[in-house]
Amino acid sequence: MSISDDAIILGIESTCDETACALVAGGRRVLANVVATQIELHTRFGGVVPEIASRAHLEAVNSVLEEALSRAGVPVEQIAAVAVANRPGLIGSLLIGLMAAKTLAWAWGKPLIGVNHIHAHAYSPALDGEPIAYPAVAMVASGGHTSLYLVKAPTELELLGSTTDDAAGEAFDKVASILGLGYPGGPVIDQAARTGNPKAVDFPRPLLKGQSLDFSFSGLKTSVLYHVRGVPGAVREGVEKGTKLTEQELRDVAASFQAALVDTLRIKMRRAALATGAKSLIIGGGVSANSALRLAVEELGRKHDLSVRLPALKYCVDNAAMTAGLAWHLLNAGVTDTLELEATATVRV
Ligand code: KG4
Numbered sequence: 001m002s003i004s005d006d007a008i009i010l011g012i013e014s015t016c017d018e019t020a021c022a023l024v025a026g027g028r029r030v031l032a033n034v035v036a037t038q039i040e041l042h043t044r045f046g047g048v049v050p051e052i053a054s055r056a057h058l059e060a061v062n063s064v065l066e067e068a069l070s071r072a073g074v075p076v077e078q079i080a081a082v083a084v085a086n087r088p089g090l091i092g093s094l095l096i097g098l099m100a101a102k103t104l105a106w107a108w109g110k111p112l113i114g115v116n117h118i119h120a121h122a123y124s125p126a127l128d129g130e131p132i133a134y135p136a137v138a139m140v141a142s143g144g145h146t147s148l149y150l151v152k153a154p155t156e157l158e159l160l161g162s163t164t165d166d167a168a169g170e171a172f173d174k175v176a177s178i179l180g181l182g183y184p185g186g187p188v189i190d191q192a193a194r195t196g197n198p199k200a201v202d203f204p205r206p207l208l209k210g211q212s213l214d215f216s217f218s219g220l221k222t223s224v225l226y227h228v229r230g231v232p233g234a235v236r237e238g239v240e241k242g243t244k245l246t247e248q249e250l251r252d253v254a255a256s257f258q259a260a261l262v263d264t265l266r267i268k269m270r271r272a273a274l275a276t277g278a279k280s281l282i283i284g285g286g287v288s289a290n291s292a293l294r295l296a297v298e299e300l301g302r303k304h305d306l307s308v309r310l311p312a313l314k315y316c317v318d319n320a321a322m323t324a325g326l327a328w329h330l331l332n333a334g335v336t337d338t339l340e341l342e343a344t345a346t347v348r349v
């Protein structure tokens with residue numbers, strides 16, 4: 001199917017704890033991007049509670065949709081297709097967005113397009129910007145995933161590596177909890193690290209041996225735990241077990257942890273870029289909002305003469321603009337789904 005360059009796609013996102021709808025023209029021009037976050041509902045539990053998340057999606061989806069349609073001011077006849085992030089994510093949450101998308105596609109008589117949420121994160125830097133120069137190395141890091149890809153085209157991604165345990169965002173969240181900084185951990189650690197010394201504690205840079213492009217962050221998280229609370233059965237020199245950190249020590253630990261994690265991501269991206277001859281470096285997902293990571297990737301690009309594409313901060317968090325944007329490329333390639341489309345909690349790519 002050949003579609004117009006400016007075809008408008010409605011995107012719907014409900015994979016985790018954001019209910020979002022967006023309208024995007026031509027895969028990049030964002031006409032409306034509405035995101036209702038549930039963070040407040042989950043904060044007191046220190047993480048996303050799936051049952052609460054799906055109920056909140058159900059309550060929010062209609063008003064988020066109406067808001068997006070009204071902000072874009074686009075009549076239904078001008079919408080070319082309905083796209084939905086149908087994988088991966090929390091199954092109960094995915095189903096709400098999927099049902100909404102199926103209903104609209106059926107009622108409006110439009111094609112339905114299922115989109116891989118992680119692939120959409122890897123596409124997010126193209127929104128409101130120029131096309132990305134491919135091939136690109138993309139690192140998608142969020143609360144649920146850490147995946148490194150070789151992206152040959154928006155819809156052609158080859159998984160190079162992923163986390164073997166905690167996701168990068170999860171490590172931020174757990175370390176923030178160890179430090180008593182609250183949830184979600186990424187933004188508070190980012191903030192605390194600004195006035196901390198990243199060289200104060202030499203935390204491990206995990207899995208940097210060999211040429212592996214996989215990640216493992218649970219050892220780093222445990223190192224922070226032992227540093228803060230003491231190694232079980234041992235007494236760390238100069239620090240009594242259970243001693244509270246001073247404000248400055250806390251900021252130093254935050255900065256040192258962040259440096260170790262960012263270093264790990266940077267080194268893997270460098271390895272992947274050199275091995276594949278990529279033209280661009282891409283980051284996406286909640287962790288791509290991290291200020292130290294953004295600086296590190298910019299520097300890596302400068303050093304190796306690679307184009308660096310960072311998503312705008314509003315497109316780092318889960319949103320539907322990236323879903324609708326990527327769906328335009330799928331539609332162009334003739335990839336649409338039937339009303340039998342299913343929600344899939346986990347995917348291998
Ligand atoms: O992509 P996202 O909104 O949701 C998932 O699909 O998981 O990512 C949320 C994750 C959380 O773990 C949060 O702590 C992390 O992204 N995050 C950050 C920052 N902002 C959010 N991590 C590091 N630095 C940040 N500034």
Ligand code: ZN
Pocket residue numbers: 117121142285286317318
């Ligand atoms: Zn996400």
